[in-house]
Amino acid sequence: MTEPITVLLAEDEHLIRSALRALLSLEDGVDVVAEAATGDEALAMARAHSPDVAVLDLQLPDLDGIAVAEAIRDALPGCRTMIVTSHGRPGYLKRALASGVGGFLPKTVSAQVLADAVRTVHGGGRYVDPELAAEAIGAGDSPLTARESDVLELAAEGAPVDEIAARAALTPGTVRNYLSSAASKLSAANRHEAVHIARKHGWI
Amino acid sequence: MTEPITVLLAEDEHLIRSALRALLSLEDGVDVVAEAATGDEALAMARAHSPDVAVLDLQLPDLDGIAVAEAIRDALPGCRTMIVTSHGRPGYLKRALASGVGGFLPKTVSAQVLADAVRTVHGGGRYVDPELAAEAIGAGDSPLTARESDVLELAAEGAPVDEIAARAALTPGTVRNYLSSAASKLSAANRHEAVHIARKHGWI
DNA sequence: AAACAGGGGTGACATCTGTCATGACGCCGG
DNA sequence: CCGGCGTCATGACAGATGTCACCCCTGTTT
Numbered sequence: 001m002t003e004p005i006t007v008l009l010a011e012d013e014h015l016i017r018s019a020l021r022a023l024l025s026l027e028d029g030v031d032v033v034a035e036a037a038t039g040d041e042a043l044a045m046a047r048a049h050s051p052d053v054a055v056l057d058l059q060l061p062d063l064d065g066i067a068v069a070e071a072i073r074d075a076l077p078g079c080r081t082m083i084v085t086s087h088g089r090p091g092y093l094k095r096a097l098a099s100g101v102g103g104f105l106p107k108t109v110s111a112q113v114l115a116d117a118v119r120t121v122h123g124g125g126r127y128v129d130p131e132l133a134a135e136a137i138g139a140g141d142s143p144l145t146a147r148e149s150d151v152l153e154l155a156a157e158g159a160p161v162d163e164i165a166a167r168a169a170l171t172p173g174t175v176r177n178y179l180s181s182a183a184s185k186l187s188a189a190n191r192h193e194a195v196h197i198a199r200k201h202g203w204i
Numbered sequence: 205m206t207e208p209i210t211v212l213l214a215e216d217e218h219l220i221r222s223a224l225r226a227l228l229s230l231e232d233g234v235d236v237v238a239e240a241a242t243g244d245e246a247l248a249m250a251r252a253h254s255p256d257v258a259v260l261d262l263q264l265p266d267l268d269g270i271a272v273a274e275a276i277r278d279a280l281p282g283c284r285t286m287i288v289t290s291h292g293r294p295g296y297l298k299r300a301l302a303s304g305v306g307g308f309l310p311k312t313v314s315a316q317v318l319a320d321a322v323r324t325v326h327g328g329g330r331y332v333d334p335e336l337a338a339e340a341i342g343a344g345d346s347p348l349t350a351r352e353s354d355v356l357e358l359a360a361e362g363a364p365v366d367e368i369a370a371r372a373a374l375t376p377g378t379v380r381n382y383l384s385s386a387a388s389k390l391s392a393a394n395r396h397e398a399v400h401i402a403r404k405h406g407w408i
Numbered sequence: 409a410a411a412c413a414g415g416g417g418t419g420a421c422a423t424c425t426g427t428c429a430t431g432a433c434g435c436c437g438g
Numbered sequence: 439c440c441g442g443c444g445t446c447a448t449g450a451c452a453g454a455t456g457t458c459a460c461c462c463c464t465g466t467t468t
Binding site: 365380381383388394 | 456
């Protein structure tokens, strides 16, 4: 019999982490050798255990899953990574694939799919949820420039223009220009709707 | 030996549902007899299987967990309910307890706590995550009137006042008055920040 | 009966935003 | 080397929004 696949599991919610561990442990040939609740912890565990595959939640308290995947790729070339998430936004998928992530799937898939994906990724292949892939292709890239995204992000909490300007080190007028062009690119009536739309697509 | 506790598990994300099932199945005296991915499904399954305890995710596609708990309480008085959630907002906890829910815990707890909570709730007790309880007591009730909450909710997607007015069947002037008073009650500079704050507290 | 809180509304005003034109600067690809 | 694009800025204007004062009506409390 072949060696089992060693897996690192990073997920901030304790209950879900234990549950996923229980699930993966039921699979033959898969061995969860480490768990982490934060991005930093995930990195440390990866260095300590050199797992074959790192299964990372997208949202972790400090670094997000994609940042962790990048760090792992640089530090441990032999370790393959995959992202699991509740928020299947096309933008995240693109960023993840660009970071060399081997798998990307939403938490809506079945346990069987997760296990298959782990094996596929371990074998050097890539597994992307078909539905998400279709969405990503249809959705296209963010039409926003870097600065527009920055400013829109600062607008996300409902702050007034003056505060955004102060935080972005820009004049209020410039902020309005960026917000205006961002909103028009996203066909939004105002910046708040623009924030909503950009969030939905994973662009901010 | 005593009868096992029969459990209904409602959670929209397939992977998490399977994982939780795997986890609960490892517990002695706990038997997951039904699963559901939506609120309606949960109700139907509850009627069909009469479980001892229904473990409900707070956010389900159609009805939310609290609505399901209310329906179950009315239809099956013998079935106890508990809510599990990623969003530990004080407002939800209050609403849940008011609906006769027996347990309320965030997904950050350990598997052991979940199992204990299931047993406690089955025994007629209540289990509320201590941290969440403290937050809820500290946070206090929503200062908003019913109408203010309604209007603020409609403002959540960034819609302009006119649209909110149309959807709430009010004049734009009245909408502005409500939004204004809501924002001042929440010490927000504008309605968008008010939405943010109200969301954070689970008031809308 | 009076006082009070909430729902719903109007009008006026000051300010905030969105929009547009315009200009400067730096960088990159043709 | 020119043109396009992104970044940053200014100024002007219209329309949206926030604020306040004051109105009416209803149900509850005192």
